Amino acid sequence: MVGRLSHAADPQEGNGLCWYNSNRTYLRCCIEADLACWQGIWVTEELCCHSLTDQYQQCFDSIEQNVLVKLQKLRELQLEAEAAELEHHVSTIREHMYPYEALVAQPMAMWSYACSVPDSPLLWSDFCDCCDPVEPYCEGEGFRSQELQEHVWRLYARCCFPVYARKSWGPADADLQRTIEVALQPMRPRTSIIQKDGPDLSWGMGGTQLARGCLISIHQNATVTACPETHACQDFDCSYLRAVLLALQVIQATRPLPVLDFLLNAGDETVENTLPEAPVFTRTGTRWTSTLALPFEWQLHPAQCVRKLREGMLALERSRWEERSSALIWRGTHSNLWAPDCKAAPASRDEAMMARCVTLPAGELRESVWNLSTWLQLPRGRLIWLSRFVPFIDAKFVESRTLPPMSPDLERFLRDEGLFAPWLSAAEVEQYKYQIAMEGNSATDRLTWQLFMGSVVLIPDQPWQVMAPLNMLQPWIHFVPVSYDLSDLMDRLQWLISHDAEAKVIAQNGVAFAHRGLP
Known part of the structure; x- marks a missing residue:
């Protein structure tokens, strides 16, 4: 596959790795712009509709070669085990061969996986031939040495960001440039x-x-x-x-x-x-x-960002719009911080009141104060109380081990009302057509993941800045706006439910924006 795949693609047909062993084609995805193309791990318009530079092709070839070396070593071990009639070992070796064979069959999945685990010697090293049986130098101090870790990091930095590299050397995006200039003004x-x-x-x-x-x-x-x-x-x-x-x-x-x-x-x-x-x-x-x-997600290692992004892309691939529930889903902690002079309803109408929800006299701090007097002034409290009465809102609190606890009488009341629930996995969240980007102690850190998932994202007004690309999101095109106090949330959801075709278009536009503006 090395060499053949590297040079088989017509440079006029974008990144040939995207079309290998796939029903996708350059014509369908990049010329006819079929949105259904962009479903799956690391398969994006920005990555696939442009040719790879020699540097990134060489990077891929190197990763692929390491996988093929490991696969060949496992095949040799399998033959030795078969010759010795060690059936159990044959079966074990076969189990380890399957994922490598799957990676070879799907080049983009291979690249995505490699960039999700840059600290693994199994795909990045030139000397670690196989994963099981473990070879001493694959797990020993040799691989964990500072020099070798720095070498692998340099390879990762050079090999895992082709879209960023192309954009940083290409002409500036005019809309993004204007957004940045507004922020800098x-x-x-x-x-x-x-x-x-x-x-x-x-x-x-x-x-x-x-x-x-x-x-x-x-x-x-x-x-x-x-x-x-x-x-x-x-x-x-x-x-x-x-x-x-x-x-x-x-x-x-x-x-x-x-x-x-x-x-x-x-x-x-x-x-x-x-x-x-x-x-x-x-x-x-x-x-x-x-x-x-x-970006909020910079609190993660870049490889963790890739893994988190993959959740959204897989959600879009696994769950068709028509099969999703026409309801809004949310799970989260009671992380909103309280300011004594903040009144949610006036803040949704008055910028000065909105400022009082986050700005306190010098030396004073907003606090995690959740009691029977404060909880309905906090956006997350208002959301879960709406879910108590609106059948198409499923919003619940989850346990938190890091936040100060609510007052016992409030927590007891909310539990009695059925407003606590376990966390949901990405596979469970993707079963819903609507999600909401709720602020916590500051701006929501979920928005960049939510846009990839193929649901309509509802975004309440907020006192927080967001990173420049997100300022290019257009209401009713890429997302649905909601007031700070959530007073219009039910009306927005009723409109979405009764206008399903338009809602699906908004969800698709959000995905398209995420693929073009956020990777």
Whole structure:
């Protein structure tokens, strides 16, 4: 297959790996634009309708060669076991051959799998021939050495981001550029202020937890340096800083950034920032802060992002629209934080009141206060109470081991009303036509996954910024808008139920947007 597959595809017919051993064709998927094509792992318009560069073809060939080597080694072991009449060993070896044979038969699945497990020696190493029996150097300290891990990471960064690489070297997307310019318009960045005053910015996170402005620098030689974790993250896990640095490694391996300094808040959200001369990159900021939203999913390792993305793509492939239930599904924790002056209904009509839902006097923090007086002022509380009376809303709380508990009388009341339930798997969620992107303690982190799943996504108004591509979503085209207090949610759902054909188009448009704008 190596060599034959590499050169069999006509360069005028996009990425030939997508059409191999498949009922998809370049004509059907890229010229006739059949939306049904884009169902499955790592099969997207942006990846398939453009030819691979030599670099990425070589990357694929290398991964494929490693798989073929392992498959050949297993075949040799099978012959030895058969000759020795060790039937049990033959059966065991066959079990390990099946997944490798499946990968060889589906090149895009092979690539997707490799990019989901970059820490595995089984697909990335040049010397680990097989997985079972385990060879000593496949699991030993040799593979886990820092030098070898860095080598595998460099391969991963070079091999797993072909769409990003093509877009970063291609002409800028005009709509995205306009969206970014709108976000940048109120900023007045000054390097001296960023370097001098930025590290003194801080954001309380409750208790002893404190996030401080982390100065990250891109240097002339394309290297990246960052503040110490002990400065950025006091008494909380600094995984978001690590994730941003990993993302920068991918960027620097593809098209290095120019020399620059910028600030990062590695905490959950930025609700205060008084320095437009020192804008802060953050997971999420409010509409009134000098912040720039980065992807929520960067809190994951890039390979974890691939695995999470795969859930959505598989959902679209497994569950046809016509077979899904005409109901809205939601499961989540009581993670909304409470501000004393926030009133949900007025906030849905008044921008100043909306700001009071997230902005408190200096030194004060929103808190996880869930009791019989507060819970219906919180968006998640309103959602699950609606589900108590509306048959086409299935919204329930799930257990949380990390959040402060609700007041006992509120929890007892909600349990008596049947408003707690177990988490649902992606395979269960995909059985519903409608999903909702509910804010938690800050902007929802589910939206990028939900758009891939083939359901209509309802998005309530919110006080939070989102990353630039999501600002290009158009209401009633890619999603259905809902007021902050959810007062129109039932009407929106009734419209969707009675206009099923239009609802299906909105769901398909959301999927198309996700495939073109988010991978």
